[in-house]
Amino acid sequence: MGIATKHSLHPISGFTYLDKNSNELDLIEATRANREDLVISIINADPSQKLQTDSQSRTALHWATEYGYSRIAQRLLSVHAGAVDNPVDFADNCILLDVQDSKGQTALHVACNMRREDLASLYVSLKANLNTPDHSGNTVLHRAIRMNLETTALMLCELGANTNAVNDLFWTPLHEAARTGNENIMAKLIRHGSEVDAMTHNKMTPFLTAFFYYKIASRGTVYSNLESVWKTLVEAGCQLSQTDGHWTPLTAALACDSGFIAALLLFNGCRVDKVGRWGHGILQDAFACSEPMIVKLLVLLGYIPTQEEVAHCSKQIPMYSRVFTRLRGLGCSLHRDRQEVVRWLHERREVPPSLGECCRVSIRAAMNSATGDRSILANFKHLPIPVKLQQFIGMSDFTHYLLDS
Structure with missing residues (x-):
């Protein structure tokens, strides 16, 4: 959860002050207004404001990430081109990076959700926790793959993100990769030990997840590489006949008119559905x-x-x-x-x-x-x-x- 603050926020003339009787500007509002000069002034005067949170349990770093204010995010983390008078130490950076908002999201979660790959790379390099789940159980790897951030996802895998983490619906990162149809991410996850037969709450495997999202894909977002995704899973050793109670890999392949995958499954030894x-x-x-x-x-x-x-x-x-x-x-x-x-x-x-x-x-x-x-x-x-x-x-x-x- 976010770190509580004893201060109540009162907006005055477009900014928020820490107290009615104080002239001290609020860091979060300065960040949201993209006022880098005020941000520098505030954190020089009181570095502890970096850990201040608002009603959504968000820090200034959450908001800088949300809006893509890279320079302010760097200032908050003391990764600066010019000098900051009172840079915080490594431990304080880790605390700031690991603050969770009211949805359980760290700044790294927000960076992935908003497709801020530059900021995501920065936070990872500063040792942000890669396996912190939000309140829905999603890790940053879940979010990066869902938003199809290939570079970030591959980097997270290399640096030790849990490739078998499950969210509240038992989705793994491999389910997310099957949903988007990203073969490079799938291959990386499999090389790092991702379970190819993991099942969601409704018993969908990555194979059947790809099938479902292929079937519902709109014409403007055609899922064009279904056979390649399925071939990757078969070659990775997935179960050939696992069912969700309605579909098996073989019936799914036939439903998509994929004779190639149907033949591949049969040659590899799948059970013949009746x-x-x-x-x-x-x-x-x-x-x-x-x-x-x-x-x-x-x-x-x-x-x-x-x-x-x-x-x-x-x-x-x-x-x-x-x-x-x-x-x-x-x-x-x-x-x-x-x-x-x-x-x-x-x-x-x-x-x-x-x-x-x-x-x-x-x-x-x-x-x-x-x-x-x-x-x-x-x-x-x-x-x-x-x-x-x-x-x-x-x-x-x-x-x-x-x-x-």
């Missing part, structure tokens, strides 16, 4: 995705389509005419590919899976469980079986199935 959006089978979502090969990959990894699902896919084909696919820029072969996939599904309905395919599904499921639902790709070489079988379990033969449709 139900997609609106309660129907996930095969329908996969068929609607712009990559028909996802349908084959799902089936080869153990999904058993019903007759109704195959019939639904057949009915969907006329919706994707060649004119439509050209206009959508999906490729002239999409219409033909969908027809081939439906024909392949009909054939699969007539012929049961081979014993080898059943074994592959079982082994991959066991490996998924053994790794804690993380990527199984690196583990194939450790299987005590011939290389050809390792490749078969790793789906390196999937191209054969695509060409044999």
Whole structure:
């Protein structure tokens, strides 16, 4: 909390005096008025006024930071170009930097909130506390990432900010980075030990946080690098099937028409969901995705389509005419590919899976469980079986199935 002052504030002629019978000007009001000359005069006469707080428990440093008055902030901290008669020592600077206002915010919090990267760098260099939470539990790292201050966030990570700090809603800095889609910050957080599977109060992982903010992004602020963000999390070893009760990474990827990420998840060993959006089978979502090969990959990894699902896919084909696919820029072969996939599904309905395919599904499921639902790709070489079988379990033969449709 802010440091209490025994003085009551009384505004006179645009400034505030410490007392009715005093001619001494108030430092906070001089700061807010951007009167550097008065600030210097006041702190020379009484350096203790630096710790004076107002009704919001804010010091003059909070206000100088809010308005971006860099020179005054430097004067208050005795980081000066000209001489200040009574510079405070290092300990007093630390006290001033760590004063919290009525919201629990230090000057460093305010610098991040207001995008004052120059002042944030100054306060960090003067040893401001990097892990003090405000009254919502947000550290300065939370705030810097939320405001997409990349340089400040990277510096905070390097200097020891807690990359797994959680606020009142259990958001970590990595959730904030996923929200903004900043891959550089995400990579830095992960290198400094950020938990890639942390869950918020509503069970959202960083993966699903990126999905949610991609879906609600306005056209003017397009979240353009969703696949790169997801790929970063998968390669960092996030759980591949973790759900918030509504979505999994696989269903989220299909909902965004991201065949690349859906395939990446499946190849890495995610569990095959049985139900997609609106309660129907996930095969329908996969068929609607712009990559028909996802349908084959799902089936080869153990999904058993019903007759109704195959019939639904057949009915969907006329919706994707060649004119439509050209206009959508999906490729002239999409219409033909969908027809081939439906024909392949009909054939699969007539012929049961081979014993080898059943074994592959079982082994991959066991490996998924053994790794804690993380990527199984690196583990194939450790299987005590011939290389050809390792490749078969790793789906390196999937191209054969695509060409044999």
